[in-house]
Amino acid sequence: MAMTLRLTDEEAEALRMRAELEHRSMQDVARQAVREYIESHSRVDLLDRVLDEELPRYAEALERLGQ
Template identity: 55%
Template sequence: MNVRFTDEETEALRAQAVAEDRSMQDVARAAVREYVERHSHHDRVAEALAVLGPRNKDLLRRLGDA
């Protein structure tokens, strides 16, 4: 797999790698892992709310009124 970055993205990646004393590849891979984790967490929360929201609508309404 190849990823192409703009010149600005490459320079930002390079600067971050230097700041962390890591390779650009390590910083990029960590960024991808963080992105995937954050978005999968968001999806799990949305799924839970879709199930639990209707079940607990009266409780949620009372909490909102408090």
């Protein structure tokens, strides 16, 4: 799926410099950044969901351990 990504001049220049430094295309660098963002936030979301679902089950035991 194709999309258009609008960057400020500063963002575009930073991306161009990063891509040049890594001998990669700007598109490759941007796509990797998107993948890393999604992966990172997916882990946080999963952890939050597990804690929300499982923590109440063990709340009493955790409270006792804290005493």
